[in-house]
Amino acid sequence: MPQLTTDLDLACARLRAGQLLALPTETVYGLAADARNLAAVAQVFALKGRPSSNPLIVHLAAAAQAADWATDISPAARRLMARFWPGPLTLVLPARHDVPREITAGQDSVALRVPAHPLARQLLERFGGALVAPSANRYMSISPTSSAHVQQQFADSDLLILEGGECQVGLESTIVGLLPGEPPRLLREGMLAPASIEQVLGEALQRGVEGSVRAPGQHHRHYAPGTPSWRFHQAPPEEALADPQCGWLWCGNARPSAGPALDLGDNPDEYAQGLYAALYRLDNLGLQRLLIQSPPAHAAWAAIHDRLSRASTALD
Missing domain, CATH: 3.90.870.10 (DHBP synthase)
Structure with a gap:
């Protein structure tokens, strides 16, 4: 221990x-x-x-x-x-x-x-x-x-x-x-x-990386929870909102859901600070799947998009 x-x-x-x-x-x-x-x-x-x-x-x-x-x-x-x-x-x-x-x-x-x-x-x-x-x-x-x-x-x-x-x-x-x-x-x-x-x-x-991998964290799957995870850009899947075995990670404007949900808000610095802790919390609940709302497509969110792209699969 x-x-x-x-x-x-x-x-x-x-x-x-x-x-x-x-x-x-x-x-x-x-x-x-x-x-x-x-x-x-x-x-x-x-x-x-x-x-x-x-x-x-x-x-x-x-x-x-x-x-x-x-x-x-x-x-x-x-x-x-x-x-x-x-x-x-x-x-x-x-x-x-x-x-x-x-x-x-x-x-x-x-x-x-x-x-x-x-x-x-x-x-x-x-x-x-x-x-x-x-x-x-x-x-x-x-x-x-x-x-x-x-x-x-x-x-x-x-x-x-x-x-x-x-x-x-x-x-x-x-x-x-x-x-x-x-x-x-x-x-x-x-x-x-x-x-x-x-x-x-x-x-x-x-x-972008050319030639040898000079830096860590470049694997296509990385920073990932054990729970199967997907991210969505537009509207969330309606059937998933009614599923108590589906967890949610929102970036502001969270929708009501039957499953557990966390909302990290729309400030990129605050979102980044809380992202991994939120993934740990949801991953520890024994859920069947996790859906992640993609953040805005702005430069301030670039690092967060990078981590989410390696931790989850795109739905849309």
């Missing part, structure tokens, strides 16, 4: 001993291990059931540590670090030759970020090194935004969880690739708007 703690010294001792730790970030809870301890990194892949072809994000205490992991750090990368770190932005940069390729999925690039959650920052500063910290869940299942979610995911383990309350952003970080000879590329949508990044860069971001 996982155990909760707020003891940073105990948390650091676990990490230094090569053990895993679940820690809060502003995005989601991460399953952390010493990034230089390859046996500990292997435990992360094993516990999550994550394939080794999926790269990990290295979490740093400060931007100055980026030079320990990346080479050829461009002026554009430094501008983004200065503006958005600490915060929910991951940068994919050229990896130093001594960066373990177990972390990078064998590639010559490495993903780095400085989290903004105060406990994560205190832990990283006290630990003194870098941590890999993919989401603290089983591979492809719903990402955790509270310690209770982590406990549910790893109920049969003795994982130590650093209790940090509910995550404030609620979706995984925005990922941008800045590699030599390539234009800046948006590799994963997050709640940090691409327009804000482009303003700092002074140029447009290219969209």
Whole structure:
């Protein structure tokens, strides 16, 4: 059974001993291990059931540590670090030759970020090194935004969880690739708007992944509840409204239904913060199906659309 703690010294001792730790970030809870301890990194892949072809994000205490992991750090990368770190932005940069390729999925690039959650920052500063910290869940299942979610995911383990309350952003970080000879590329949508990044860069971001998968979270099915889930854009299926075994997730203007329903409203930041928690609540009810109202087709909802498209199947 996982155990909760707020003891940073105990948390650091676990990490230094090569053990895993679940820690809060502003995005989601991460399953952390010493990034230089390859046996500990292997435990992360094993516990999550994550394939080794999926790269990990290295979490740093400060931007100055980026030079320990990346080479050829461009002026554009430094501008983004200065503006958005600490915060929910991951940068994919050229990896130093001594960066373990177990972390990078064998590639010559490495993903780095400085989290903004105060406990994560205190832990990283006290630990003194870098941590890999993919989401603290089983591979492809719903990402955790509270310690209770982590406990549910790893109920049969003795994982130590650093209790940090509910995550404030609620979706995984925005990922941008800045590699030599390539234009800046948006590799994963997050709640940090691409327009804000482009303003700092002074140029447009290219969209889509080319070549190797440089960033996590790109599988077509991801962030998904166990309950079969569909999303609808127009009117909801009328027969489903009368079905008590059908759960609902609304984006404002909820319709009366026989089955349980949650309405996250029409504010994208508030919706993102509550999305995974809502999916956990509905998924735990033993329903036969879950119907999700698609949010508006506006840029502010892009990251939410990305997560929902990987967690559910379109009805219309």
